[in-house]
Amino acid sequence: MAYTPHTSKEILEMLKAIGVSSIEELFNDIPDDIKKKAKDNFILPPPISEIDLINEIQNLAQKNKGEKFISFLGGGAYKHYIPSFVKLVAQFPNFYTSYTPYQPEISQGVLQAIFEYQSLICDLTQMDVANASLYEAGSGICEAALMGVRINGKKEVLVSEGLHPEYLETLYTYLEAQEINIVKIPLNKNGETDIDFLKEKISNKTSSVIIQNPNFFGVIEKELEEIEKITHQQDALLILSIYPISLGILKAPGEYNVDIVVGEGQSLGIPLGFGGPYLGILATKREYIRQMPGRIVGETRDINNRRGFVNTLQTREQHIRRAKATSNICTNEALSAIMAAVYMSLLGKKGIRKIAEICFSRAHYLKDLLNKEGFELTYPNSYNFNEFVLKTPIDSNIVIDFLKKKNIIGGIPIKRFYPEREKEILIAVTEMNSLNDIHFFITSLKEAINKN
Amino acid sequence: MYPENLKYSKDHEWVKLEGNIATVGISFYAQEELGDIVYVDLPEIGKTVKQNDVLAVIESVKSASDVYSPISGKVIEVNEKLKEKPEIINEDPYQEGWIAKLEISNPNELDTLMNAEEYKKLIGA
Amino acid sequence: MNKEIPLIKDLHDDNRPTINLPDPLEDYLPEKILPEKLLREDIPIPQVSEPEVVRHFTNLSQRGYGVDTGFYPLGSCTMKYNPKINEEIASFSSFANLHPYTPEDLSQGSLEIIYKLGEYLSNITGMDKFTFQPSAGAHGELTALLIIKAYFKDKGEKRKIVLVPDSAHGTNPASATMAGFETIEIPSDERGLVNPNILAKYLNKDVAVLMLTNPNTLGLFEKDILKISQMVHETGALLYYDGANLNGIMGYARPGDMGFDAVHVNLHKTFSTPHGGGGPGAGPVGVKSFLKDYLPKPIVEFDGEKYYLNYDIKKSIGRIRTFHGNFLVLLKAYCYIRLLGSEGLKNVTEMAVLNANYLKERLKDLFHLPYPDLCKHEFVLSGKKQKEKGIKVLDIAKRLLDYGVHPPTIYFPLIVEEALMIEPTETETKNTLDQFVEILKAIIKESEENPNVLKSAPHSTPVGRLDEVHAAKILKVNWK
Structure with missing residues (x-):
């Protein structure tokens, strides 16, 4: 076994030093019926090699399609640049x-x-x-x-x-x-x-x-x-x-x-x-x-x-x-x-301010564009940092599903937490959302509403 | 190390009675067992405690030990100096290192405590 | 090497640049939009250049010790080798950069891993259903105790007491308090075990649960576990398994088969996810089916086609934290289990137990061995012979640092005087164990010939013995 380095010779020497004749004897303190049940029922999928593991995991990784999407998800977890x-x-x-x-x-x-x-x-x-x-x-x-x-x-x-x-x-x-x-x-x-x-x-x-x-x-x-x-x-x-x-x-x-x-x-x-x-x-x-x-x-x-x-x-x-x-x-x-x-330490006072300003300014740029395009916000008179709630004329899930076809995750439908609020989406913007992303999001959002 | 004029509890507290005012602290043996004292959580003035209730908590780096009141009464004064210099308990457990003064409610309880001789026997001193 | 490393703030200069970042949009700056009263003037965080920051933390990391550096026989902590492939996999962008609110159809890979890990752990422990929200062992204990509390409330029973043996981890009573229970400690018998005759005196209608780790913190298997389980259940109470010591029994005993109703598993111990200097870990909780309606929600389920989050858990205790738990830790444990399978995990336990018994045998004459029976993954020595000569276990531990070995856990469990709790783990060679024995022999010899070298140890570390009393008195906990 790769992570248990013992040679058979060492195992024998160690058993001898302990004064037992087999590994099993080291488990004599466990009642037999407990051991029997473990023997009969402890059955995991057969072990695989590191190479096969990488393949298996890569197949699973591909099922996480969302990672490749343009994302406006926030709600307590944010995609920020990690130096x-x-x-x-x-x-x-x-x-x-x-x-x-x-x-x-x-x-x-x-x-x-x-x-x-x-x-x-x-x-x-x-x-x-x-x-x-x-x-x-x-x-x-x-x-x-x-x-x-x-x-x-x-x-x-x-x-x-x-x-x-x-x-x-x-x-x-x-x-x-x-x-x-x-x-x-x-x-x-x-x-x-x-x-x-x-x-x-x-x-x-x-x-x-x-x-x-x-x-x-x-x-x-x-x-x-x-x-x-x-x-x-x-x-x-x-x-x-x-x-x-x-x-x-x-x-x-x-x-x-x-x-x-x-x-x-x-x-x-x-x-x-x-x-x-x-x-x-x-x-x-x-x-x-x-x-x-x-x-x-x-x-x-x-x-x-x-x-x-x-x-x-x-x-x-x-x-x-x-x-x-x-x-x-x-x-x-x-x-x-x-x-x-x-x-x-890497960002320092200047960097932390700058990241905050990028998030703020891009979020407000998006907010401004949404206003100009005639979209409504749930709290139009509020101040925001980098996140706000958009009202959708139709059910938020329909909008989110349409955006998915454009490889966009358009935010968190508020109804995920408040089922009665069916037409609202929480949208977050960070330094990882480019202006191109923001423009594409607006275009796609308009399309989503016009086509549904 | 165990003054004759004090009474001792099995939990290693001492009491000195003057009129109906009891001064309470911990014994030389207790402070030695605890090691370097780094903090004392003192009771609030006015708090009433029964015999064997927790009166204070004494902390070393690796332990927090309850100080049980050896006698029932109302807390009328605490040793404010311990807030800044808790190590006084290590240096002088019977004089400068007292913890609290209580107005006692049941002087008979004193009879349940040990004299110096008995206490020394308990700790094997 | 022994020069003080300055604090990062000592490298501060207001005129240093920050890292390479784009500029914000000038028309949408906060001062143009927000009222002044909401805005901050100064952020007193130091400004240090990137090259200096890199050197600072690289130098700091060299003042440390990990499993990758050397032997780390820290009892009850299972400091085994952390396979490197797991780290690489956890850094795959599809896992590392996936947002927890990604729609289910776009996060099927991660959901499948959680689901399958639940199946694997159920099989390993003999439980029926797992939750992955708990972020550490103590968090798992709290979760399970809340489940047990909800179960009794549902049955209309008010049981207030949690029983733990006096050898238990401190987290057990602390978790009981957080869950609103009172803790009573049961004394261990002369074998170091829970004795059914003693237990009988503590069991009554007020007892909700007995928390046990088996093997216990002395490294001993609770031989009477089936009897204990029967007694506990006869009074209507439940049995909880603290999974900190699971490394000692895989393939030989499953908590579910021993009668435990709920367990937590420390993935950062048995399942090789690294400890990260104190965390993160993960403490998933598994329960028998009669408790599964109380699990935190949501739970990942599979409908035959897709994996989904099931929020419809009738009597759920609610959430115990945000999102889905420490997913990247779960992923590493998943990989470990896939690489080893049942036979591999059984082999892990066998070699862990072999190492522990071998080391115990080799050290039993050097130290007092209070419980000489077969041990499982760890064992406890007592330094009381040495104490009588004025050498504390602390001195021995500090001297071990000079020999480049991490000391065992000391002064725990509390029931052993001058305890040295040693858990070698399965990933160490006989050679390493033999060297450790020789080092301890050398230290004991030193203690007889030149005790001061122990009492003033360590001598070769970046700092000498540190004054913890001073730290607790001055309480300087930041650089202000």
Whole structure:
């Protein structure tokens, strides 16, 4: 077997050293009927060679036709340019084939890279402290809400309906388990969180208010200052879900006095990968550091007073605090965090702003063309970053299916999440959508509607 | 290392009673077992605790240990110095390193605790 | 080598260029469209040139250690070789660049891989249906506990207790808390196993589930598992399998046949997907059919012609994360299983167990061996003989670094004093194991002749022993 290097001679020597006569004897501690069942039922397809595997996989890869299409898909995962070096770093053996840095003296590379990731996230969000990563944004939102409950002991969470519907679903799963109540705050006609409704529902029983910006419908929440005031007046915490690239132009969460920032870090150099692995960002104010979930890398010194890095504040974590830990998370997304650190370092302040400006300007160019062509948007008076909702005169699936014939994936039909909203499509534009793509999209969209 | 004027619990806390005010801390043995103390999670003033309730949490790098209240009462003062310098517990567990002062509600509980002699026997000192 | 590597921010200069990017459209710049109050002035992220960034992270990566560098016998972590072909396949554009909301008819390849991996894992574990949303082992535990909670709620039973042995991974009780359960620990018996007589005292109508890993964290097979399963089920409770140690039994025992009702599998352990310095992993959860209506939704199904996402799961606990889980990790595990098949996976287990027992045999005189029975994929030694002479297991671990070996897991499981938990895995040669034995012998000899060389170790690493107390006190967790 290719990955088990033992020769028959070595096997015999080792069995002899152990004092058994066969491999089977090493399994004498397993009851016979368990072994018999395993023998009778453990039947996988026959093994294949690496060459055959490549062929099999290439056949499967070809069935992923969508990858070759011009795509306007967004909704929490975005096709951004990934600089080659980010992909190379993910193949550095000492990064990708290492375990959690339990032995810091030989893991300074991973630890410093994660320290830099934490620092860069703080710079980007203007928060005080960030952890070493969570799985992705959906479970990240849940960890933030639970962190809020630990901080203030209150058991009701107010959530804007601008939150990604999958984050919201995840939130219900996590919070119900601990009997924490969720109150949804609807959006107003401009697609922003309804402030009047928020004022009505918030009370001194509210643990946190959860907002996403830009929200799921691509709308920029322009009253965050007001939301912050209302939230803090009731001693509740403001939790904000972010799209990191948008912070290249939008005011940082720290400037709004947000308490906990979460976000999907996929846009920071992580491949789309059909949904994962991604990167759960979590950052907060310094005063809440002991309530944070997940690993945190901190600076220290060695016996010779040289700078070094270690996992710190581990008493919050499951391997020490067990049932009283701040979270059960152990394995996280360290490699994604390192990729994000490399991405942010490569782009720098200028690059991140520039990517954000390209996304913004191309999305608004498309929006402008759609307006000129007489298309309607669901929230025409809203501000957007790189995503918005288009109204279609006919069922959105008919439009999407027609566009497919032109090798275009025209966006996400809103009815995927809200079945009653049959004639709307969520459209995202990034630096990967050329002006030619945008023009071809408009032409094809007109055709789709005229022909159906 | 185990002053005669204190009472001790089996969980290695000590109590010093003055009037109806009890000062609580952890024993020399306890601080040694814990190693370098890096953080103390102090109770809120005004909190009432029953005997053996969790009063505070003491953290070293690799452990978080509950400090059980050796006596019932209301927390009236905590040692604010521990917030900045938790290592005082290691340096001086009985004087500077006290944790909290309680207004006690049941002085009879003191009889359930050990004197220095008994405590030393417990820890094999 | 031992020079400090500066932080990336120390290389900052405002006048450095960014990478080669196109320009935005001048007429549609944010400042022309958005109100000023929404806009950001400065982004305090450092500006460093591309060549400098490349050198910085390349240098950082050299201050590390991976399975590709050397022996990594970290107990309970299954640090086996990660086949390189899997990395190449995961970088195929059709997988790496596929958006999770790609319409089903345009993502049939990825959906098929998820579906088939579910079939394979069902066969390996003896379960009926898998979900792939859980992103890690702990995430899988939480998912399964929520499924179990929903099952009892549905039956109108309020069971609040999760039982775990005292040798359990810390994630077990932590996951139980997150799922809204209380945890009670059962003491292991003198064999290091769950004893039916002891278990009997803990089983009652309040117990929802017993969480076990088998082999347990001592590397021992729970011999009484069938009896345990019967007892647990007789009280109406369920049995959960923590799949962290599946590498020790493939081909010889399936959790489903042992009576487990739900499992999670750590693809980043048994199925060779790399650990990435702490993640990503994947912790798919499999259940017996009576629990499948509670699985998170959606689930990938096959209707005979095409693969599709089934959202119609009646009593689903809902979502546990976004999208379809860590797909690229799933893909690597799929490739691994295809390359090995049943015989190959059985061989993996055999060689893992052979390596562990061989190493145990060779080390049993050097250290105290608290549980001398046959082990499976790993075993636990105690450094208590050394402790009596003033040498801690930590000192031995740090000295191993000087010899270029990653130390075993230390101070876990908690029930063994001065524990050294050793998992060699199947991908190591006898030669490597023999060298490891010689290194440990040399270290023990040093500990007798010159203990200070251990106490002040490591000496040859980029930094010396690090002050974790100082780190916890100053809490400098970013460069601000």
